Amino acid sequence: xxxxxxxxxxxxxxxxxxxxxxxxxxxAIVADFSGLTRDRHYGTxxxxxxxxxxxxxxxxxxxxxxAIFEKMASQTLQAIAEADLVxxxxxxxxxxxxxxxxxxxxxxxxxKRTLIIANxxxxxxxxxxxxxxxxxxxxxxxxxxxxxxxxxxxxxxxAAAELPAVPEPDADAEEDEDQPIRIAVAGRPNAGKSTLINxxxxxxxxxxxxxxxxTRDAIRVPFEKNGRRYELIDTAGLRRKGKVFESIEKxxxxxxxxxxxxxxxxxxxxxxxxxxTDQDAxxxxxxxxxxxxxxxxxxxxxALDRYQREQLARSLELRLAFMRFAPVKHISALRRQGLxxxxxxxxxxxxxxxxxxxxxxxxxxxxxAVQYQAPRKSGMFRPKPRYAHQGGMxxxxxxxxxxxxxxxxxxxxRFLEGWFRKAFKLDGTPLRIEFRxxx
Ligand code: GDP
Ligand code: GDP
Numbered sequence: 483x484x485x486x487x488x489x490x491x492x493x494x495x496x497x498x499x500x501x502x503x504x505x506x507x508x509x510a511i512v513a514d515f516s517g518l519t520r521d522r523h524y525g526t527x528x529x530x531x532x533x534x535x536x537x538x539x540x541x542x543x544x545x546x547x548x549a550i551f552e553k554m555a556s557q558t559l560q561a562i563a564e565a566d567l568v569x570x571x572x573x574x575x576x577x578x579x580x581x582x583x584x585x586x587x588x589x590x591x592x593x594k595r596t597l598i599i600a601n602x603x604x605x606x607x608x609x610x611x612x613x614x615x616x617x618x619x620x621x622x623x624x625x626x627x628x629x630x631x632x633x634x635x636x637x638x639x640x641a642a643a644e645l646p647a648v649p650e651p652d653a654d655a656e657e658d659e660d661q662p663i664r665i666a667v668a669g670r671p672n673a674g675k676s677t678l679i680n681x682x683x684x685x686x687x688x689x690x691x692x693x694x695x696x697t698r699d700a701i702r703v704p705f706e707k708n709g710r711r712y713e714l715i716d717t718a719g720l721r722r723k724g725k726v727f728e729s730i731e732k733x734x735x736x737x738x739x740x741x742x743x744x745x746x747x748x749x750x751x752x753x754x755x756x757x758x759t760d761q762d763a764x765x766x767x768x769x770x771x772x773x774x775x776x777x778x779x780x781x782x783x784x785a786l787d788r789y790q791r792e793q794l795a796r797s798l799e800l801r802l803a804f805m806r807f808a809p810v811k812h813i814s815a816l817r818r819q820g821l822x823x824x825x826x827x828x829x830x831x832x833x834x835x836x837x838x839x840x841x842x843x844x845x846x847x848x849x850x851a852v853q854y855q856a857p858r859k860s861g862m863f864r865p866k867p868r869y870a871h872q873g874g875m876x877x878x879x880x881x882x883x884x885x886x887x888x889x890x891x892x893x894x895x896r897f898l899e900g901w902f903r904k905a906f907k908l909d910g911t912p913l914r915i916e917f918r919x920x921x
Pocket of ligand 2: 669670671672673674675676677678781782783785813814815816817
């Protein structure tokens, strides 16, 4: 499982500044999950081929001096509990405060692996200023300037050294033919994830199932279906209770993100009775950003009347417009209806995500596309796509070479995307098109 780093500290020490530096997400994924503090951000940081989930535990804003833990949102505590490493941020200019000491006491008590990050240290030559932070009793203090980017890369290297190495999944260039298809079932609380998983696993033979020792361990359930091997990556602390599985933990954004990162195919389960909510859209956005194949399962179809079904179709069109590539299946996990088409869509999405696209065929298709419709001239430039090759899979990447390709417009890019999607039957997977221009 991809390791998790939590940024912790009193307000204004520079957590969100460091978060933005570390994750380099153009648009931070602001997860407005209900009941959670409004300012929590989740992103992924990369160091070479390794990646990490980074959580900015904002949400200490309202704490009065000396009462930080009573006010500290339980979600922040959950983020700390779920983290593999805590970056405890302090302000090198302001020095050690009572709030810092209180947070420090808490981190010492729970014994979580922690690095102390003294931020705003630009232009501070000597380490004298930092001496007082050693009083926190949490070990070494590292000086950075998040605003100026100083020491940030070293910090990430330091953090990486503390964490288990998990390469990004698309880094294994060739997918092993007999590896199981890894599935993440994601969705809001009560969408019906456990019911769906039980409907699956109740029918199918479990290959093996080893109960892990602690909740921090990832749970993977291998099973077979229609002669194909699958592995379910748990999102919610699945536990076997007699014949059925039940989720014993409350909804966890971090676990959801870890499962998405580790999966080939994400089944996004929506509660049909609730329409498409903000949380659904956030989870979908994260899956898209991770490049995962996605199948949308609209659950509780049995409980909807005709009007509700029409409403739902409209809200899908509106709120998940950025995921048109994902097939939509209507199911009733409770009544075990619609599950076969869902399996088919999952298998097809996996096949699409790992499709091999030979250079000769890509280039021929590209030339046919250009013949059908050439890219428009832009000022002095007429873009000339010449050939294409596959730049990666899971998600598939098509790299197009030619001249003046910087001037290809969005509309034409979408046209090419559609052209390749159709030719290679790329249903269920995002497709990335990159242009490499030789002038
Ligand atoms: P958060 O409340 O912990 O998330 O803190 P922010 O990231 O919002 O930063 C609080 C303030 O500190 C902002 O005005 C930032 O511009 C400033 N800040 C952040 N990092 C640095 C830094 O490295 N040096 C200086 N001088 N200011 C910083
Ligand atoms: P989870 O939190 O996503 O794991 O959701 P659960 O599987 O625990 O289901 C939440 C509630 O929705 C339970 O009361 C289920 O019985 C109910 N439920 C799940 N699937 C369906 C369905 O297909 N139809 C209906 N009507 N109810 C369902």
